[in-house]
Amino acid sequence: MDANLDWSSLLPDVLRVIARKLPTIKDYIRFRAVCRSWCGAASITGQLVPREFPWLMFPLSDCAPSLRFLNPQTNDLIYAGSKEEPAALRVVGSSFGWLILLGKCSSIFLLNPLTLAKIELPQLFWRSPGWHYISTERICLSHSPSEDSNFVALAILGYPGGILYLKNGDSWWRNVYREANSEGSTVFVDAVYFRGKICAIDGQGSLTVFELSSDHESCSLWNCRQFFPPLNGSMRCLADVMDDLVLISLHFVPDLWTNSVSMFRFDWMGRKWDKLDDLKGRCLFLSEGACSSFSLPSNRALGCEENTIYFIYSRVNRCEINDELYGLARNDVSRDKDYHVAAYSSDSKVTKPLPFYVPTPYQPLWFTPRLC
Incomplete structure (x- = not known):
């Protein structure tokens, strides 16, 4: 040569x-x-x-301040993003290849860790007498900022509950209950932006829908109080599956490798949940306690199986785990839990672990890598 x-x-x-x-x-x-x-x-x-299988992102810490991702099918570790990002930042969401990061004094910005594109959003306060401090659990986006700059961000609040929303370009966040002239407040476990509506569920699966006005400056609300039996340790998530609003209720027993999985499709005409048998050939990615659940066509990413739910779950730590495996330190977190990834097939009703993923005591969340 x-x-x-x-x-x-x-x-x-x-x-x-x-x-x-x-x-x-x-x-x-x-x-x-x-x-x-x-x-x-x-x-x-x-x-x-x-078209790669979605990655897992590990949390920032003082010992590992750079962004760390893992392809759970190959166990390939990827370091991305600016290494100067301070460990004081908290990742509160992952949507369409963008991370939502919360900093000091409720500052918030979006980051594409592969291109380092960055979008700053207003501080997490809502405009009301006194300007309240916000306890933020999770934040998600209506669609990718790369595709349309007129995206909407949703912030699920901790106690006493509620949701704030913001259209990109606004100067402040709006409280859905205040904009709907309602005095109520609910602690929601998940929320999505769906067809111009904010759809949210509480711990029992009761659905609240906030209908936004065309300018997103006001909204009205209605409830579907179709309660579901509470399940100890269950995961309840909302997702957009082929333009259907879908509710997943998943209860997993790790030691027995058994599942109780229920899937429902919302009937907008009858305002009720209908049983759903499969995912229309798609796959779902669910995170425990993190607003990063989404669906993908099975052919969109390498290694995805159709009608399969990939989920992250925690269990009491019963084995010694290699702390250095993912570039993390032993004192990053407490050692009472470890986090696993499993796949549930709605066709065979069988749950199995991902073969190459090694459990860690660090709670990850799903991330879809995108360059645009």
Whole structure:
């Protein structure tokens, strides 16, 4: 081979053929970093970017201040984002390839850790007498900021409950109950933006729908009080599945590897939940206590199985875990729990662990890697 060959002069068509065969996003990023011509041939849009299995993100800490991700199917660890991001930041959500980060004094911003694109949002207060401090549990987005800058952000609050929302470009967050002229407040376990509505469920599965006005400056609310039997340790999540609002109730017993999984589709005409048998060929990704649940077509990401729910669950720590495996330190967290990833098939009704994922005491959340 000619040692003097100028690799930067390869024809764009040849470079695109090479880029199309790259198996992972990490390889794709490295390919684009070689030189200007290689970067130009490997577009971040279209069909060239590898469709990878969703990653798991581990929390920031003093001992590991950089962003750490894991492909749970290959056990490949990825470090991304700016290493200067302070450990004081708390990740409160993951939506469409963007992380939602909460800093000091309720400052909040969105970050794409692969491109380092950043969007700052107003502080988490709502406009009312006294300007209340906010206890934020989770935040999610209506759609990707890369696709449409007019996205809506939802913040699920801790005690005494409620939801704040904000359309990008607004100067402050709005309280859904205040905008609906209601004195009520509920502690919600999950919420999604669906067809111009904010849909939220409480611990019993009761649905509250906030209908937003066209300018998002006011809303009205109604309830579907179709309660479900409470299950100890159950996970209840909302998701948009093929333009249907779907409720998943999952109760998992780790030692027995048994599940009680119920799936419901909301009937908007009758305002009630109907039983759902399968996921229409899609797969769901659920996180325990984290607003990062989403659905994907099974062919969208490598290794996804159709009609399968991939979920993160915790259990009492009963075994010794390698703390250094994911670049984390023993004193990062308490040792009373470890976190696992499993897959439940709605076709076979069987739950199985992901073969390459090793349990850790650090609660991860799902992240869909995107370059745009």
